Amino acid sequence: xxxxxxxxxxxxxxxxxxxxxxxxxxxxxxxxxxxxxxxxxxxxxxxxxxxxxxxxxxxxxxxxxxxxxxxxxxxxxxxxxxxxxxxxxxxxxxxxxxxxxxxxxxxxxxxxxxxxxxxxxxxxxxxxxxxxxxxxxxxxxxxxxxxxxxxxxxxxxxxxxxxxxxxxxxxxxxxxxxxxxxxxxxxxxxxxxxxxxxxxxxxxxxxxxxxxxxxxxxxxxxxxxxxxxxxxxxxxxxxxxxxxxxxxxxxxxxxxxxxxxxxxxxxxxxxxxxxxxxxxxxxx
Ligand code: ARG
Numbered sequence: 183x184x185x186x187x188x189x190x191x192x193x194x195x196x197x198x199x200x201x202x203x204x205x206x207x208x209x210x211x212x213x214x215x216x217x218x219x220x221x222x223x224x225x226x227x228x229x230x231x232x233x234x235x236x237x238x239x240x241x242x243x244x245x246x247x248x249x250x251x252x253x254x255x256x257x258x259x260x261x262x263x264x265x266x267x268x269x270x271x272x273x274x275x276x277x278x279x280x281x282x283x284x285x286x287x288x289x290x291x292x293x294x295x296x297x298x299x300x301x302x303x304x305x306x307x308x309x310x311x312x313x314x315x316x317x318x319x320x321x322x323x324x325x326x327x328x329x330x331x332x333x334x335x336x337x338x339x340x341x342x343x344x345x346x347x348x349x350x351x352x353x354x355x356x357x358x359x360x361x362x363x364x365x366x367x368x369x370x371x372x373x374x375x376x377x378x379x380x381x382x383x384x385x386x387x388x389x390x391x392x393x394x395x396x397x398x399x400x401x402x403x404x405x406x407x408x409x410x411x412x413x414x415x416x417x418x419x420x421x422x423x424x425x426x427x428x429x430x431x432x433x434x435x436x437x438x439x440x441x442x443x444x445x446x447x448x449x450x451x452x453x454x455x456x457x458x459x460x461x462x463x464x465x466x
Contacts, residue, residue: 361440
């Protein structure tokens with residue numbers, strides 16, 4: 183497993199991945215060196231084996247450096263389909279060969295990853311607007327169906343009419359930063375944190391103060407020091423409903439991480455149900 187990257191590559195990735203989320207302040211001063219590459223969740227703690235069996239890790243290949251690195255999260259929503267954030271997928275014409283999906287592990291492990299057969303970004307996602315433009319969802323079709331096992335299982339999608347009242351406690355998981363610009367330290371155990379759903383109107387007003395628009399297909403969750411952060415993107419926000427977990431959001435963006443006035447912004451899963459189901463059911 184290679185977690186190290188050359189400094190320029192890292193800068194590039196950070197630019198690609200964090201600019202949409204950070205209001206311009208890129209937390210890159212120096213390369214922290216091998217073994218500390220971008221892989222938290224803020225205010226969370228170690229997840230237990232099998233606690234979040236739908237969590238996947240997305241590994242991307244950088245052809246100029248011939249290196250793979252874990253850059254985003256995702257969720258298994260079907261034996262052969264992963265839901266992630268569209269802004270995680272780089273470039274106009276992404277190639278499936280440069281992406282692999284890690285299933286069922288608590289630690290980053292390239293060798294446990296599988297091939298992707300198709301990458302489908304939401305047609306309304308705008309590359310140039312990045313995450314903040316909304317429609318920040320993508321589907322990845324795996325080459326072969328997987329699971330279920332103790333460690334690998336899919337997450338249920340919510341019924342279209344389901345919405346959770348502000349204050350509902352949900353959970354978000356990932357290998358992203360533990361604070362802005364601070365990567366998850368070794369041994370890189372998957373992190374989990376409980377976050378409250380924030381009222382749409384409150385979130386909208388808060389972000390409007392910094393001239394950012396919360397789209398209708400986005401929802402907010404988090405509180406002071408409880409949030410997802412850089413490199414958690416694409417990962418699932420899940421809530422318990424009638425005794426089962428359902429995926430309510432996809433980590434998308436936020437102003438810094440863990441700020442009291444700026445909760446994390448998530449793609450709202452219920453907004454994309456017809457699109458998701460259309461692909462899963464019509465795919466050969
Ligand atoms: N855009 C980030 C990424 O690509 C996710 C940021 C989430 N930010 C937050 N404050 N919840 O990894």
